Amino acid sequence: MTTWGLSATILAPTPEILRFAAYHLDQGAHRLYLYLDEENETAFGFLKAHPKIRVTTCNAAHWKKLVGQRPAKHQARQTMNATHAYQRRVEVDWLIHMDVDEFLVPQVPISDVLDKTNATSARVRPMELLGGSTDAFKAFIPPNGERRE
Known part of the structure; x- marks a missing residue:
């Protein structure tokens, strides 16, 4: 069976972090590489205790080791952390x-789905929470009248 995992650079309250992790573990993720964009001892403790989660606090030592100093833009931090996860010892087939x-x-x-994929990359369109909501989502609507629930 094909294994998959995800990486995420996260700046959110503890309940949101834990919901995100639990949801994707429930969906079958073999490994989560979670990078906490600021100190969060509560979330770190819960995440560190799970055998399928690799959690990193993105403190000065993390950034010094990776690139010298913390990048100002969150997009750069996301990219560098995703690259770090990708370059780790292989624990999943897809990331x-x-x-x-x-x-x-x-x-x-x-x-x-991944078992049937012969490609080396795939495009995924996740559902995204609408700002400030806990139960309203937006999702991609396919073109050409194709319908999805």
Whole structure:
């Protein structure tokens, strides 16, 4: 069976971080590489305790080791952390980078889809929480009248 994981650079309250992690583990993620964009001892403790999660606090020591100093823009931090996750010892067949407000909502198990994929990369359109909401999402609407639930 194909294994998959995700990397995310996260700046969010602890409940949102834990919901994101739990949801994707429930969807079958084999490994989560979570980079906390600022100190969060509570989230760190819960995440560190899970055997499928690799958690890093992005403090001065982390950035010094990676690139010398903390990049000012969050997009650069996301890219560098995703690259760090990608360059680690291989623990998954597929790796996706996502934001804490994005969720994979498959109709079949993600591993089943990836098992049938012969490509070396794939485009995924996650559902994304609408700002400030806990239960309203936006999703890609396919062109040409194709419908999805």
